[in-house]
Amino acid sequence: MSGRGSGERNGGDLVVESLAALGARTVFGLPGQHALGAFDALRRSVLTYVGLRMESNAGFAADAFARSTGSAAPLLVSTGPGALMSLAALQESAAASAPVVAIGSQVPVAGLGGGRHGYLHELRDQQASFRGVVKSVHPVRAASQIPSAIAAAWESALSAPYGPVWVEVPQDVLLAPVDVPPVMALAATPRPLPPRPELIAEAAARLSGAARPVILAGGGVVRAGAEPALLALAEKISAPVATTFGGKGAFPWEHPLSLQSWLEDRYTTDLLEDADVLLVVGSGLGELSSNYHTFRPRGRVIQIEADLGKLESNHPALGIHADAAPALRDLADAVAERADGGAAERTAADLLARVRERIAGQDLDLEQRVLGAVRAALPRDSPSFWDMTILAYWAWSAWPAAMHSAQGAGGLGYGFPAALGAAAADPARPVLAVSGDGGAMYSIAELATARQYGLPVTWLIVDDGGYGILREYMTDAFGAATATELARPDFVALAESFGVPAVRTTPEDLSADLAEALAAPGPSVVVLPAVLRMFAPTHLAT
Template sequence: MTMRTGGDLVVESLTALGARTVFGLPGQHALGAFDALRRSSVEYVGLRVENNAGFAADGFARVTGSVAPLLVSTGPGALMTLAALQEAAAASAPVLAIGSQVPVAGLGGGRHGYLHELADQKASFRDIVKSVHPVRTASQIPSAIADAWQSALTAPHGPVWVEIPQDALLAVPDVPPVTELVAAPRPLRPRPELIAEAARRLSAAERPVILAGGGVVRSGAHAELLALAEKVAAPVATTFGGKGAFDWEHPLSVQSWLEDRHTTDFLEDADVLLVVGSGLGELSSNYHTLRPRGRVIQIEADLGKLESNHPALGIHADARLALAELLAAVDSRPDDGTAAKSAARLLARVRTRIAAQHLDTEQDILASVRAALPPDAPSFWDMTILAYWAWSAWPGPMHSAQGAGGLGYGFPAALGAAAADRTRPVLAVSGDGGAMYSIADLATARQYDLPVTWLIVDDGGYGILREYMTEAFGAATATELTRPDFVALAESFGVPAHRTSPESLQDDLAKALATPGPSVLVLPAVLRMFAPTHLPEAAPDTSADVRPDAT
């Protein structure tokens, strides 16, 4: 079949919108779209599991800031992407997932009993993605993809789902080739009266503090955040998703020790707490123990997260646009060095606490990883104890699955990032349990010669769950695992692999990262998490109270 089909309309539309790479895995009903790929200049990166293809698209989207197309088939293939799309939604990654469907005559289920048929496939995605775009005829394809693209990139960014029946993908369209599509994201500007009120409160504050989340990073508001912090002399903490939003070593930086009770106390003590690009969810609020005593100003692009956890002056806006207007409106506060001194005292208390817990091995391993990784090389972290350390202690940008918290994210997401830029190495970090989710895609790394070094910390099981269960119940259940020989397994895929130690990790990792193509490094080590300094005193439930001074 050489004639142009609805599948070509899919690829032409993506190309017109700027896509150069597509991730996915073929299936019966999607073959029309996959066949069209060979007639295009779009690069296809195929993974071995649909969920991993979704994670790869997520990684691509995070490092590029652009839409990452994901192409999968019907039924099981579509449903296998749900965990990855949940992570993309939680982390606001613009993944454009295109799934096929049974022929139009079978929509609704039960009429023909097609292979892979679901009664309402798109219903499985509605509560996860930003928007769903069903197609019924080939001529609808370009507009549906353009609408989905615009939705994915409009703040807050997020995944979207396009669904196209098999017969629409195979139909010969009576329309010319797609040459131009416009899908510019709609700007989300703040309301001026809210900016004026926020500026008034910040200008009058004596102890302002800023908490910067992932929305600052995604909107590219680094310069505006820095200028505002310096103008009002406010210390800045970053959430785990907001790492890299503010210079780690800046005198006003209090870094990212959000699970440390000293940091929680510091945020609570602010008379004005400006939260930018964060919903103050479980991790950003130290497991909902944060109870601000001053006024809160929250700038958030996701309307559903605005004031969802704390009463605030809520500003529904893109972080960069809101910070720019707030910067212009706020008064300068004299900087007598008090803010920087308070930040330094906080960090000293954190360091003292960590030192008292005798966790030198964990800190040395993380320091070795930091030293080995080139400054511009991205890193992707699975849900493993070393990643939990990195959330707090890693000094710059990092990408992890802390949005939805599913296992298996790190390696396939790193593959997606490597596909975006093959000139620099990419690091993936997993535990042995999480690594087993992604083993099949060692074949992908080898097939496309992607420059990903995969560090597997082998502690014999689900380490963080082992620690949680032992602390809560006195013993762990279902956490111990039989593992393969990861080195031999990687080598069977043609991927160079090596077993390392804490002492040789830095040199071994630096060598692996400097070697072209994929590689695996296995570190046998049982790590421990740090403990908070103290837990807050029990407080009454005030969720139903709206205090006049809270806003």
């Protein structure tokens, strides 16, 4: 492997200069042999590097940085195993439409195409591993291609629908000297996705003439910054609004028209089915948003969706391929104002009363107290990131604000590294991560990352001795659980061994202990030993 001579710039410099020219300020990643040219160039750049201990965790951190800022987040990884380790995180970013720009290295150009040279980390077709996951793939074969390839990837990631992209640069291209000026400016303008006017006119006519209009708002509303337009439309046509789990925060939780997010509750599904016109915006009506595909609309559906592949993919609709923001603004301008807001507000209030009554009959006081304690402790402007754990499943329905979870792809290990990424985006405010003990073991090494960079993340670990939600699923389905019980460490002692303050708490002390941890500088861990249960999502408790 050739080195870098004094004063020389190389392909790695073009990578980091291109990122800086596009507006990047923070890079996540983990170095590897073939990528060292790019990592060496980081020390000569204006970029801040945050290094995690596993590529999947680095990808989760980049995902959260992108969600938190609305900008693209660079992820820098190496070849072969390093590249493949990022795939789980990129799958989550693809499912959640997070604009991650992943840049991976490759074996030298001469070795591309099928194992002729037996390079370490070599894959027969590395790009093929990413094509089914990311939005676009951008291979580089010469240094002069680097700035344009990264700019094209950046533009792709930030064009609706947002999504992760993959750039691939061979080792020798990263290391080769270049005799060009530093990259100063790059053009990467996301393409707009406005709605077709005739479709807006038809949708407005249907909504204006509806007797029982209802709106289901998904994550696309939040990503587009379309919350004001959604509020204006809902109030103008007096339509109750439910938000998907990924769309939490799209509509005010306590608004009189809010149906909140009880999408796993059959009462909510019934109400959505009963709408004579249902407007679905920023959601593909996938498994979770359709109550596990039990949703059967009886009225007409209008769907606004930026991802063409999700348009009418689950239910026939008046499909409008557009970004949520311009489409909702145009709709709000075009619909006729309705005067029967009181009836819609009573519909929303009745739905929520029935949900509360059903849950009250299921002996779930502990679960509601724990979730309430977490909400009380978290400052109102602090973000939260949730792993796939029972408390997160509760939060999907009952958390009264925006939240971030791995419910896009559903993999374990998201919460803590994602929270680190959000903290890197804004170190001035505390961030909450929530995991179960099973999911926590996926990212326990990142306690070292949190300590190294002094990131203000408080990690709540709900320790129930196993994969709690899988235990519940298996017991319900088979009468007994298999492979769900786990030996685990003393999380308090383990965190303290990393130099991270930790405390073991109880449901009664949880709110105070969490609040104290969140108020302290740097990382912290709060461990809650508790076995929580899910609510029964049917009309009657079972």
